[in-house]
Amino acid sequence: MTQTIQKYKITAQDKETFDRDGYWISPKLISDEQIERLRQAHQRIWTNDFDGDGMPMRPFGSSNPEALRKVDNGWWFNDEIRATVTDPYIGELSADLLGVDETLLWHDQVIYKPGVGEKETNSGNVGWHQDFGYWQCSSTTNMVTVWIALQDTDLTNGGMTTILGSHKWGLVPGSDSFFNQNMEELKEKYAGGRDWVEEPCILKAGQASFHHALTFHGSGANRTNEARLSIVAHVMPGGTAYRPGIQFHPNIKQLGPRPYAGQRFEGEFFPVLFKRL
Numbered sequence: 001m002t003q004t005i006q007k008y009k010i011t012a013q014d015k016e017t018f019d020r021d022g023y024w025i026s027p028k029l030i031s032d033e034q035i036e037r038l039r040q041a042h043q044r045i046w047t048n049d050f051d052g053d054g055m056p057m058r059p060f061g062s063s064n065p066e067a068l069r070k071v072d073n074g075w076w077f078n079d080e081i082r083a084t085v086t087d088p089y090i091g092e093l094s095a096d097l098l099g100v101d102e103t104l105l106w107h108d109q110v111i112y113k114p115g116v117g118e119k120e121t122n123s124g125n126v127g128w129h130q131d132f133g134y135w136q137c138s139s140t141t142n143m144v145t146v147w148i149a150l151q152d153t154d155l156t157n158g159g160m161t162t163i164l165g166s167h168k169w170g171l172v173p174g175s176d177s178f179f180n181q182n183m184e185e186l187k188e189k190y191a192g193g194r195d196w197v198e199e200p201c202i203l204k205a206g207q208a209s210f211h212h213a214l215t216f217h218g219s220g221a222n223r224t225n226e227a228r229l230s231i232v233a234h235v236m237p238g239g240t241a242y243r244p245g246i247q248f249h250p251n252i253k254q255l256g257p258r259p260y261a262g263q264r265f266e267g268e269f270f271p272v273l274f275k276r277l
């Protein structure tokens with residue numbers, strides 16, 4: 001079911017921007033009503049109020065109220081999130097940016113960053129990382145993350161920053177560093193000898209940033225008193241297949257008890273979002 005409101009089409013210039021910078025900012029994609037429903041979906045998830053009788057892919061929760069909260073595959077147990085992250089339009093925009101004819105959902109994330117005001121804490125930080133640092137069991141780096149803002153988002157409330165053109169660096173060893181909250185240490189590790197240019201992703205509610213799987217990105221403290229809410233779809237091209245022996249990812253389990261090299265990530269755990277006719 002299509003939920004998005006705006007039928008903006010990717011232009012040649014948008015694709016050029018994505019290919020050059022490693023990310024692209026969309027116009028507003030979802031309505032105020034859908035934003036509100038997704039905000040309510042967040043509230044339900046954090047109180048374990050699920051649609052259906054399923055469960056999250058990994059347990060979540062922390063006793064620290066200032067910590068970042070996140071859960072993967074919210075679409076398994078929340079219908080509103082399912083409608084958003086499997087929306088064909090999200091799939092079409094992703095396909096056009098990746099330059100492919102088909103896209104599927106790799107997995108989603110529901111992310112909540114509490115507002116900590118002036119408090120001295122880095123517990124909301126997301127360390128500089130490359131998404132593909134976690135996805136090395138897949139056969140292609142040509143994947144994209146769609147980060148949808150559920151409120152106006154900038155650096156004051158812990159919005160993301162991308163590193164301009166860093167998708168051209170290839171996979172940097174050890175870049176699976178989402179949970180390392182020491183941004184300075186990570187910057188030192190990754191920036192050495194490279195052109196490190198930080199670009200904030202400034203989004204109005206309902207806009208999305210699309211970043212390439214090799215683009216370095218991270219985020220800092222939410223210095224407001226309101227939580228920063230987002231829904232994230234990670235999208236892969238049709239034909240993406242299993243590359244064994246490198247790294248574990250929970251998606252491998254969805255391939256069945258005896259996954260094999262070259263087995264496609266497809267079937268009900270990996271919904272097709274878009275297929276060009």
Ligand SMILES: O=C(O)CCC(=O)C(=O)O
Nearest residue numbers: 111126145147160219232
């Ligand atoms: O929400 C954030 O600040 C970071 C999210 C992220 O790393 C991602 O969506 O790939």
